[in-house]
């Protein structure tokens with residue numbers, strides 16, 4: 001894999017600027033000469049859940065639109081896909097496509113939204129954390145994968161960029177199962193490298209939308225950067241360098257140990273220089289490869305169980321005390337009046353992070369946990385995975 005990384009300064013999600021920036025970046029890494037008319041391209045966006053585009057948690061529709069427009073000019077057929085956390089069902093996908101602006105992109109472009117729920121198991125004999133990986137089957141229907149991720153600093157997992165975006169190819173609830181098995185950030189990184197190793201025969205290009213990034217503390221921060229590379233680890237290394245993180249505390253060290261990248265010469269920049277994007281006060285966590293993902297054993301044991309379930313409140317059983325609304329960390333619970341003038345709690349699932357504090361905190365035990373329907377669809381695969389790992 002070439003270690004060329006294209007960096008472009010963009011200070012807004014203005015559609016007119018983005019298309020020309022994407023064209024320039026494609027040309028910088030020669031992607032425009034590799035993509036041929038009538039090829040099928042999977043645009044693997046970042047859609048962890050039903051969030052609004054301005055949350056900066058999901059791929060921004062303006063960037064997706066810019067990439068789709070350039071691909072369209074090259075004469076390819078494009079399909080947008082990702083698997084959100086928790087559920088991988090058609091109805092949930094449709095709600096995520098709508099909320100994140102992907103439906104609008106598809107409606108105004110010559111591209112499809114993925115509704116293929118099939119999954120595929122790929123053997124990974126060289127895997128460090130898994131000897132078999134389950135991914136979305138759509139990867140087998142395309143000629144090229146364009147991995148379009150976001151730049152985030154995550155409370156549990158530290159730096160998330162291009163390689164972490166590939167975790168989205170793991171279907172729905174299986175993500176929680178896998179995270180539950182990983183003790184440290186280093187373990188999770190090895191699993192990401194296993195995924196990338198499993199896809200080594202595919203033609204993959206990588207883009208990071210860092211126009212607005214997420215820094216530590218879940219705060220949005222302008223990084224004004226559109227980055228692109230054929231080499232997923234070179235791309236991450238360039239951003240890790242910009243953010244001021246030490247390679248030895250990140251996936252770059254592990255990718256280098258497994259000979260996917262040379263840590264002493266991780267990338268060559270084309271386009272704007274690295275220093276254009278440096279921010280001295282970009283907030284980071286002091287994490288390394290040995291940092292524990294789960295805070296304690298009890299939480300670790302409960303992690304997968306809790307992630308299968310969502311809180312529900314029946315309005316006619318709620319006492320209207322508003323305890324749940326006060327303890328909800330994301331303000332997902334609104335107190336409303338029913339037709340009899342009685343207060344009840346109403347959960348906005350687009351804000352809910354399934355922490356289950358409302359379930360634990362309701363003094364009247366009115367909040368119940370319900371297993372999402374989509375979980376049962378993956379049940380057999382998850383059991384098989386458990387058997388293989390024993």
Ligand code: SF4
Nearest residue numbers: 328352353355356358
């Ligand atoms: S599970 Fe957590 S985030 Fe969701 S509504 Fe309950 S307290 Fe709020």
Ligand code: SF4
Nearest residue numbers: 318319321322324362
């Ligand atoms: S804590 Fe329980 S009873 Fe009180 S408002 Fe919330 S759901 Fe209703």
